[in-house]
Amino acid sequence: MATSAGLGQPSVLSTLPKNLPLDFLKTITDQFSEARKIGTGAFGTVYMGHMPDGQIITVKKLAENSPIARDKAFANEVQNIMALHHENVLKLVGYCHEGQKKVVLNNGRYIVADIVESLLCHEYLPLGSLQKHLFGI
Known part of the structure; x- marks a missing residue:
C-alpha cells in the first residue's frame, strides 16, 4: 500500500474506492446466491462478499426498478459517501x-x-444494520 510522505499513513489514492469487475463481484458472492443475501430494500439487494484475502464486504446490487433511476442512485450514493x-x-x-x-x-x-449493472461495495457491519439497531427491524 502506498504511503504519504513516508509517514506510514495510507496515501489518499490508496484509500479511494476501487472499480471492481462484475465477474469478480459475482465470484465473491457465489453468483449473487440466496445464501449470500443479507438484505433487500427499495434501492437494491445486499449480498455478503468474501474477498480473496479473507475480508468480508457487502455488495449492494442496485435494483432496476428503484424509486430513483439506477444511474442517479449510483452517482448520489458514491458522491455522498465519498x-x-x-x-x-x-x-x-x-x-x-x-x-x-x-x-x-x-x-x-x-x-x-x-444491460448495465450498478453495484456498490461497503465495509461489512457484523452486528447487523443500523435500521435493526435503531428500530428493532
Missing part, C-alpha cells in the same frame, strides 16, 4: 458500473440488449 468521513458511516470500498450484452425476451422476441 464526501462523508465519520466513524459511524460505512466506508465505500469499491464499485462496479459495467455494461454487458445479454439476450433478453422482449414482446415475445429475443433481442440483444445492453
Whole structure:
C-alpha cells in the first residue's frame, strides 16, 4: 500500500474506492446466491462478499426498478459517501458500473440488449444494520 510522505499513513489514492469487475463481484458472492443475501430494500439487494484475502464486504446490487433511476442512485450514493468521513458511516470500498450484452425476451422476441449493472461495495457491519439497531427491524 502506498504511503504519504513516508509517514506510514495510507496515501489518499490508496484509500479511494476501487472499480471492481462484475465477474469478480459475482465470484465473491457465489453468483449473487440466496445464501449470500443479507438484505433487500427499495434501492437494491445486499449480498455478503468474501474477498480473496479473507475480508468480508457487502455488495449492494442496485435494483432496476428503484424509486430513483439506477444511474442517479449510483452517482448520489458514491458522491455522498465519498464526501462523508465519520466513524459511524460505512466506508465505500469499491464499485462496479459495467455494461454487458445479454439476450433478453422482449414482446415475445429475443433481442440483444445492453444491460448495465450498478453495484456498490461497503465495509461489512457484523452486528447487523443500523435500521435493526435503531428500530428493532
